[in-house]
Amino acid sequence: MFKRRAVALIACTSILFPRIVLADVSTIGVVLLTRIVALPLVLFALYFFLNRKYYYSYILLGISVLIHPITAFYGIIIIFFSTIFTIKENVAKRLAYMLGIFFVISSPIWIWAILQSPDGGNFFSADKQWVEILRIRSSHHIFPFSWKPKIYLNSILFVLIFILGIKFKPQQQIFNLVLLWIIIIAILCLIGVVFTELFPVGIVLKLQLLRSFLFFAYIAIIFFANYIYNMLNKWGFIKSANSIWIIILAIMLLSLVRGKNIANFSIYNAQNKYWLDVQKWAKNNTDIDAKFIVPLDSEGFRVQSQRTIFTDYKDGTLGNFNPKFAKEWFHRIKLLGYGENIPAWRAVYNMKPEHFHKIVDEYYNNQDNIYIVLPIRFILYPFDRVYANSEYVVFKYDENYGEEK
Incomplete structure (x- = not known):
């Protein structure tokens, strides 16, 4: 110029x-x-x-x-x-x-x-x-x-x-x-x-x-x-x-x-180590057709796990271009605990076993190979625990479970 x-x-x-x-x-x-x-x-x-x-x-x-x-x-x-x-x-x-x-x-x-x-x-x-x-x-x-x-x-x-x-x-x-x-x-x-x-x-x-x-x-x-x-x-x-x-x-x-104060900058994968470990476990230990229900504010689970998820907050970006998708996504995030006064990061803490039953009944028709990923504080959830690390726990969904231990 x-x-x-x-x-x-x-x-x-x-x-x-x-x-x-x-x-x-x-x-x-x-x-x-x-x-x-x-x-x-x-x-x-x-x-x-x-x-x-x-x-x-x-x-x-x-x-x-x-x-x-x-x-x-x-x-x-x-x-x-x-x-x-x-x-x-x-x-x-x-x-x-x-x-x-x-x-x-x-x-x-x-x-x-x-x-x-x-x-x-x-x-x-x-x-x-x-x-x-x-x-x-x-x-x-x-x-x-x-x-x-x-x-x-x-x-x-x-x-x-x-x-x-x-x-x-x-x-x-x-x-x-x-x-x-x-x-x-x-x-x-x-x-x-x-x-x-x-x-x-x-x-x-x-x-x-x-x-x-x-x-x-x-x-x-x-x-x-x-x-x-x-x-x-x-x-x-x-x-x-x-x-x-x-x-x-x-x-x-x-x-x-x-x-200099920009934290966690890396040319490599910048996701949390324990979150990556969950994804790698999912890839190596579940069937290719397994479905995962993950916390609403989580990101990138599909990338390393190569498994489908119910939805996450980032999925809403696609709703910018498709009203039908946006409405479906919004319905799903409400099922994951999102509400008017409940931001995405807090949504998971409102989830109870009956909420997961509702998701499975509505979308998966009680199929097998459904897994739930939650923060480690939910380790006593009333489902079959199949994996855990310092920050996350993975349960295999079972319709017969429903009360916390």
């Missing part, structure tokens, strides 16, 4: 200071989710568009759709309208070619959506119960009126550093294109507010449009990095190529000092 490697290096190191912005999105991902994989592809698509390599942009967008369609959507909208407003010659023909390439690459996801995707509700309508469930499960991503002031303060900070960075603008043509991107992002965010909080619309709820603000945050960081570079140069701090490396090293050291 500014044609200076030093600016790019300052911007990249500045991202080491993560901030949570609109839609509860961090400027740097801390968990390797599919959207984290898709995000760099979309950013490179914007980079190629900025450098007039339009076909590369659409190729990367097509690939990113296969990885995380929602993250790709923001890039698609930005680049599509940028194509219309910035390409002057044969725009219709060139756009048709580029869209053709995009749809060919991303065709597997569209074929799946048409043939396999379950009925997720009307495109425009937003079922009242579904909206209420979304407010419970995903208000931090979707409903801006529920967000804490810190989210807005962080986001305003990026607006301010962008305004500061305008002091040293890039070439006018590039600056105009960047302003167009910002206008598009602002419109997406405005639509995201109006059609979630005021007049809920199904497709807007699913697309979580305020997440697009993250792209503005990255633009602001780049502009601010250029501002820092120019001011340091003006004050005489940058006298040689080595000077910028000293500055970058200082920024990295500051980020390390700031992050």
Whole structure:
């Protein structure tokens, strides 16, 4: 954007200071989710568009759709309208070619959506119960009126550093294109507010449009990095190529000092050791068709155990895109002890043997191979104990048990 490697290096190191912005999105991902994989592809698509390599942009967008369609959507909208407003010659023909390439690459996801995707509700309508469930499960991503002031303060900070960075603008043509991107992002965010909080619309709820603000945050960081570079140069701090490396090293050291209190960070599996032990036991000691009922606030049991579970709180994420799924999930978490004044982490402590009987009667028709995983404090539960460690106990369900020992 500014044609200076030093600016790019300052911007990249500045991202080491993560901030949570609109839609509860961090400027740097801390968990390797599919959207984290898709995000760099979309950013490179914007980079190629900025450098007039339009076909590369659409190729990367097509690939990113296969990885995380929602993250790709923001890039698609930005680049599509940028194509219309910035390409002057044969725009219709060139756009048709580029869209053709995009749809060919991303065709597997569209074929799946048409043939396999379950009925997720009307495109425009937003079922009242579904909206209420979304407010419970995903208000931090979707409903801006529920967000804490810190989210807005962080986001305003990026607006301010962008305004500061305008002091040293890039070439006018590039600056105009960047302003167009910002206008598009602002419109997406405005639509995201109006059609979630005021007049809920199904497709807007699913697309979580305020997440697009993250792209503005990255633009602001780049502009601010250029501002820092120019001011340091003006004050005489940058006298040689080595000077910028000293500055970058200082920024990295500051980020390390700031992050030293981040507990349990690991590139390996970050789950609790005893929770992993339960999963490994399940994989090695139960049939492949075994069903597990796990605490509502637990995560990742399916990964290492390779066994199905009744549900957990994280499953509710899928309800963001499918009202029927959301309603079924909400019914299940209530069976697991969730209530209006009972958060997910406390739900398990409200569970009694009769609650498990109800789940089995309703969903499993008293089948065999049903297991219950509970915190160790439930070790005296009136079911057959088959495994225990320092933090968890596993019971094999038996319909004939029902009173605590």
